[in-house]
Amino acid sequence: QKVSDKYDGKAEYLRDVSRFSGKFSRFEELKEAYESLQKIEGLEIINIKNKFLDPDVLGYVDINMNVAYTLPGGQVHICEVQLHLSPILVVKEKVHIHYEKIRTTIPSLIKNVTAEISKKIQAFAIGRLRSSKVEAALATLVEKAGGVFLHARLLKEQMEAMETSSPGWTFNFEELQALSSSVYSHYEENLGRILPEGTNKELRNEGLKYMALVCAAAEPLLTTSMRNIIGEDYFEVVKEKLSLLFPTDSSDRITITHKSVIDFLTGEDGEVPKNDSEKRACLISPDMMKCAHAKLCQHCFEVVGIVGGSDSIAKRLSATSIEDRGNNNELVPNIATMGSKIGDNKSHLSNTTVVVSNDHMEKMETYALKHSVFHACNGEDDAQVQSARSDCILNFKRQFQKLQLFGFVAIKNDFDAYLKIRTDRAATLVLHAFKLSLTAILKDPLLLLSQLVGGRLSLEFEKEAFPEIDRFLEDAMLCLVALGSVAGSKAEDCTSVRVSWIPVAQVLDSAGHPCLTVFGGHEGIVYSVRLDALGEHVYSGGEDGTVRKWQIESGECVLVMRGHEGIVMCVDVTSDGSAVFSGGDDGTIKKWDAETGVELLTLEGHEDCVSCVRISLNGQRVCSGGADKTVRLWNGTTGASSHVMRGHDGMVHAVALNSDASRVYSGSEDESIREWDAASGECLRTLLGHTDVVQSVCLSSDGKNLYSGSDDKTIGVWDLKGGALVRRM
Numbered sequence: 049q050k051v052s053d054k055y056d057g058k059a060e061y062l063r064d065v066s067r068f069s070g071k072f073s074r075f076e077e078l079k080e081a082y083e084s085l086q087k088i089e090g091l092e093i094i095n096i097k098n099k100f101l102d103p104d105v106l107g108y109v110d111i112n113m114n115v116a117y118t119l120p121g122g123q124v125h126i127c128e129v130q131l132h133l134s135p136i137l138v139v140k141e142k143v144h145i146h147y148e149k150i151r152t153t154i155p156s157l158i159k160n161v162t163a164e165i166s167k168k169i170q171a172f173a174i175g176r177l178r179s180s181k182v183e184a185a186l187a188t189l190v191e192k193a194g195g196v197f198l199h200a201r202l203l204k205e206q207m208e209a210m211e212t213s214s215p216g217w218t219f220n221f222e223e224l225q226a227l228s229s230s231v232y233s234h235y236e237e238n239l240g241r242i243l244p245e246g247t248n249k250e251l252r253n254e255g256l257k258y259m260a261l262v263c264a265a266a267e268p269l270l271t272t273s274m275r276n277i278i279g280e281d282y283f284e285v286v287k288e289k290l291s292l293l294f295p296t297d298s299s300d301r302i303t304i305t306h307k308s309v310i311d312f313l314t315g316e317d318g319e320v321p322k323n324d325s326e327k328r329a330c331l332i333s334p335d336m337m338k339c340a341h342a343k344l345c346q347h348c349f350e351v352v353g354i355v356g357g358s359d360s361i362a363k364r365l366s367a368t369s370i371e372d373r374g375n376n377n378e379l380v381p382n383i384a385t386m387g388s389k390i391g392d393n394k395s396h397l398s399n400t401t402v403v404v405s406n407d408h409m410e411k412m413e414t415y416a417l418k419h420s421v422f423h424a425c426n427g428e429d430d431a432q433v434q435s436a437r438s439d440c441i442l443n444f445k446r447q448f449q450k451l452q453l454f455g456f457v458a459i460k461n462d463f464d465a466y467l468k469i470r471t472d473r474a475a476t477l478v479l480h481a482f483k484l485s486l487t488a489i490l491k492d493p494l495l496l497l498s499q500l501v502g503g504r505l506s507l508e509f510e511k512e513a514f515p516e517i518d519r520f521l522e523d524a525m526l527c528l529v530a531l532g533s534v535a536g537s538k539a540e541d542c543t544s545v546r547v548s549w550i551p552v553a554q555v556l557d558s559a560g561h562p563c564l565t566v567f568g569g570h571e572g573i574v575y576s577v578r579l580d581a582l583g584e585h586v587y588s589g590g591e592d593g594t595v596r597k598w599q600i601e602s603g604e605c606v607l608v609m610r611g612h613e614g615i616v617m618c619v620d621v622t623s624d625g626s627a628v629f630s631g632g633d634d635g636t637i638k639k640w641d642a643e644t645g646v647e648l649l650t651l652e653g654h655e656d657c658v659s660c661v662r663i664s665l666n667g668q669r670v671c672s673g674g675a676d677k678t679v680r681l682w683n684g685t686t687g688a689s690s691h692v693m694r695g696h697d698g699m700v701h702a703v704a705l706n707s708d709a710s711r712v713y714s715g716s717e718d719e720s721i722r723e724w725d726a727a728s729g730e731c732l733r734t735l736l737g738h739t740d741v742v743q744s745v746c747l748s749s750d751g752k753n754l755y756s757g758s759d760d761k762t763i764g765v766w767d768l769k770g771g772a773l774v775r776r777m
Contacts, residue, residue: 066125066127066128067127067128067129067130068127068128068129068130069129069130069131069132070129070130070131070132071132071133071134071137072131072132072133072134073133073134073135074133075133078111078131078132078133081131082111082131085113085115085129090117090118091115091116091117092115092116092117093113093114093115094114094115094116094126095113095114096111096112096113096114097111097112097113098111099111099112107139107143108136108140108143109133109136110130110131110132110133110136111130111131112128112129112130112131113128113129113130113131114126114127114128114129115127115128115129142644142646145646146644146646235293235308235309235312235313236312238292238293239293239330242255242289242290242292243255243256243289243330250282251282251285251286254278254282254286255286255289255290255330256330256332256336257278257336257340258274258278258286258287258290258294259290259294259313259330259332260332260336260337260339260340261274261277261278261340261343261344262294262302262304262310263310263313263314263332263337263340264337264340264341264344264423264426265344266415266418266419266422266423267415267419268297268301268302268303268304269301269302269415270300270301270302270408270411270412270415271283271287271296271300271301271302272300272408272412273347273412273415274287274302276347277343277344277347287302292305293305293309294309300408313330313331313332314331314332314337315331315332337426338426338427338428339427340427341423341424341426341427341428342423342427342428342429342432343427344419344423344427345420345423345424345427345429345432345436346432347416348415348416348419348420348423349416349420349432349435349439351409351412351413351415351416352413352416352417352420352446354420354435354439354440414453417446417449417450417453418450418453418454418458420436420440421436421440421441421462421465421466422461422462422465424436424440425465425466425468425469426465428469433466433469433470436466437466437470437472437475438516440462441462441463441466441475441478442474442475442478442516442517442519442520443520444519444520444521444523444524444527445523445527447459448493448496448497448524448527450462451489451493451496452493456482456486456489456490456602456603456604457602457604459482460479460482460601460602463475463478463479463482467479473510473512473514474514474516474517477505477507477510477514477517477559477560478505478517478520478559480559480560480561480564481499481500481504481505481558481559482496483564483565483566483603484499484504484557484558484559484561484563484565484566485499485500485504485566486565486566486567486568486603487566487567487568487569488568490568490569490604491568494531496524497524497527497528497531498528500520500521500524501521501524501525501528503557503558504557504558504559505517505520505521505524505558505559506558507558507559507560508558508560509558509559509560509561510560565600565603566603567586567588567598567603567605569596569605569608570588570590570591570592570594570596571590571591571592572590572591572592573590573591574588574589574590574591575589575590575591575615575616575617575618576588576589576590576616576617576618576619577619578619578620578621579621580621580625580642581621581623581624581625582625583600584599584600584601584625585597585598585599585600585606585621585625585642586598586600587619587620587621587628587642588619589616589617589618589619589630589632590615590616591615593610593612593613593614593615593616593632594608594609594610594612594616595608595609595612595616595619595628595630595638595640596608596609597609597628597642597645607642607644607645608645609628609630609638609640609645609647611638611640611647611650612630612632612634612636612638613632613634614632614633614634615632615633616630616631616632617631617632617633617657617658617659617660618630618631618658618659618660618661619631619661620661620662620663621642621663622642622663622667622684623663623665623666623667624667625642626641626642626643626667627639627640627641627642627648627667627684628640628642629661629663629670629684630661631654631658631659631660631661631672631674632657632658633657633658635652635654635655635656635657635658635674636650636651636652636654636658637650637651637654637658637661637670637672637682638650638651639651639684639687649686649687650687651670651672651682651687651689653680653689653692654672654674654675654676654678654680655674655676655678656674656675656676657674657675658672658673658674659673659674659675659699659700659701659702660672660673660674660700660701660702660703661703662703662704662705663684663705664684664705664709665707665708665709666709667684667685668683668684668685668709669681669682669683669684669690669705669709669726670682670683670684671703671704671705671712671726672703673700673701673702673703673714673716674699674700675699675700677694677696677697677698677699677700677716678692678693678694678696678700679692679693679696679700679703679712679714679722679724680692680693681693681712681726681729690729691726691728691729692729693712693714693722693724693729693731695722695731695734696714696716696717696718696720696722697716697717697718698716698717698718698741699716699717700714700715700716700717701715701716701717701741701742701743701744702714702715702742702743702744702745702756703715703745704745704746704747704754705726706747706751707747707751709726710725710726710727711723711724711725711726711732712724712726713745713747713754714745715742715743715744715745715756715758716741716742717741717742719736719738719739719740719741719742719758720734720735720736720738720742721734721735721736721738721742721745721754721756721766722734722735723735723768723771733771735754735766735771735773737764737766737773737776738756738758738760738762738764739758739760740758740759740760741758741759742756742757742758743757743758743759744756744757745757751768752767752768752769753765753766753767753768753774754766754768762776762777763776763777764776764777765777
């Protein structure tokens with residue numbers, strides 16, 4: 049009828065009038081359905097899109113077809129047939145929520161932006177993609193894969209080779225036994241062929257050195273760096289021999305086939321032979337790894353102009369004292385011209401003068417700036433570690449450059465590596481100053497200057513003097529002045545620049561202060577915070593209507609959850625860290641996926657603001673209290689309400705659950721604490737003793753005592769066996 053009315057009888061204009069979808073739990077079933085379609089008389093597959101061959105950007109796969117079917121009377125009807133795998137559909141449903149948000153939000157956000165702002169947006173997106181969180185996610189995926197896909201690929205290649213050499217070869221398990229039993233035995237076989245026992249001793253040693261350097265490198269090394277470290281004599285021949293496991297990519301970087309190669313070479317694969325008779329063809333010992341780190345450290349030092357090693361005293365090539373710098377603007381890092389000191393494109397490295405392209409030199413400098421400390425600390429050469437301390441860790445210019453190029457996490461990684469092998473109060477204080485400044489520098493790295501000069505390194509809590517910190521602070525001050533003059537300021541000294549740079553509305557806590565880190569990001573009052581069971585993340589809720597997840601170690605906000613229509617009053621996290629619950633003044637409780645931030649459930653029932661929420665240890669029960677004077681119990685999985693407990697004469701400010709979630713305790717504006725039976729919802733007793741609003745309640749770890757905090761300025765300790773107030777603090 050539609051063809052006749054709208055398309056003048058032309059069926060080819062029909063789209064999606066009919067769609068048939070098939071869902072299958074196994075791929076074999078999907079394949080069988082596809083083949084059966086081809087056997088239907090009068091049906092012709094006229095177009096097919098096989099996404100298994102070309103997954104979309106989200107990794108979604110299915111088979112989508114247009115089929116033509118000849119109807120009685122000869123008219124042809126065209127319809128769509130989709131064949132899905134059920135597990136893929138489950139994943140798609142979860143992922144597509146984010147995709148749709150991105151797809152619909154971005155066009156509206158950038159509709160009227162200028163080209164300049166567009167570039168900033170692009171730079172921001174790239175920066176986020178390069179952030180430590182993405183690297184951590186990739187590292188987790190690689191770790192979980194454990195080489196299994198690589199082994200599958202190697203098996204596939206070997207089976208294809210069998211098919212080529214023996215046409216008609218068919219798959220059978222007896223043939224498979226002749227293949228490598230694991231990805232590690234594949235490496236053993238290949239290395240045994242590449243560097244057999246009878247190989248020239250020097251060539252074999254250089255090959256081991258090459259592999260140790262690749263294993264020790266923090267990221268793929270440029271061929272230029274490798275050539276400079278091991279020398280011209282053996283570089284090309286070793287590189288060629290090892291290219292199967294360490295191929296060179298289009299950017300001239302020496303890569304690895306898979307992370308498991310390094311695990312195999314360093315003996316971290318769990319398959320190290322127990323005796324000498326079964327000793328591997330190649331094994332990189334811990335001492336060889338230390339030596340490789342020391343060589344890489346020396347190379348990094350030479351690239352960025354530091355001399356340091358076992359036979360030299362740590363000394364900067366360029367002057368480090370304030371008096372030696374004629375122009376204060378030298379302190380202002382110019383990231384765009386990193387590598388401009390190359391001059392005639394020749395660099396004298398490791399006693400060998402080689403021609404280095406501008407592109408390679410800049411990449412080498414970037415690597416050196418980022419990883420010098422890492423290699424120094426892992427090489428454990430005392431002179432190199434001392435150089436790393438004076439010229440990297442406690443060198444303001446290098447840290448400021450690093451902050452702008454790589455962010456705070458890269459700086460923190462350096463301090464962590466150094467403080468793991470050395471006890472150093474000066475370094476500890478500088479790291480603390482960075483952490484206290486985190487809120488500011490996450491907004492703009494340049495704000496580090498005002499933070500340091502404004503008091504973060506005043507050391508008011510320290511009795512001892514630290515000349516290194518004085519120099520660090522002095523360099524920051526000069527950089528602040530220089531930036532002021534670059535911006536056109538008439539200021540001649542730091543004092544007049546301070547007005548525009550240094551916060552005057554608050555006192556900045558100094559390094560050494562009991563406050564360890566400041567988490568900044570909420571746009572308004574923070575009403576609730578909750579620590580996860582592992583002590584790795586903090587969750588917070590606030591006036592800006594968001595629930596935020598913070599990484600304690602780095603101080604970064606790693607997730608923002610939006611959905612409440614108003615203030616988020618309370619948050620709690622499940623004991624396994626998988627889900628977060630939040631209550632808002634919109635009267636709802638929301639359950640969020642703690643990893644993705646996806647809203648999983650909305651619990652509705654409170655008639656006013658939800659002021660408190662707590663989750664049982666097993667995550668099955670959720671307890672809440674609110675301004676409607678009720679205490680409510682919910683199913684933590686389905687979101688269903690199980691009990692509404694009434695009895696308080698005022699707003700419920702706090703709730704707590706005992707270890708088996710059989711009892712609920714609530715504190716209220718009516719100055720009382722009530723104990724409830726979770727199974728029946730019945731009020732078992734009322735604890736009286738406070739003379740003002742009860743704001744908080746919690747149970748002791750053994751469940752024998754209840755602690756309560758009140759507006760009457762006291763903390764009450766209650767014996768739950770008898771219900772008596774046994775102590776008031």
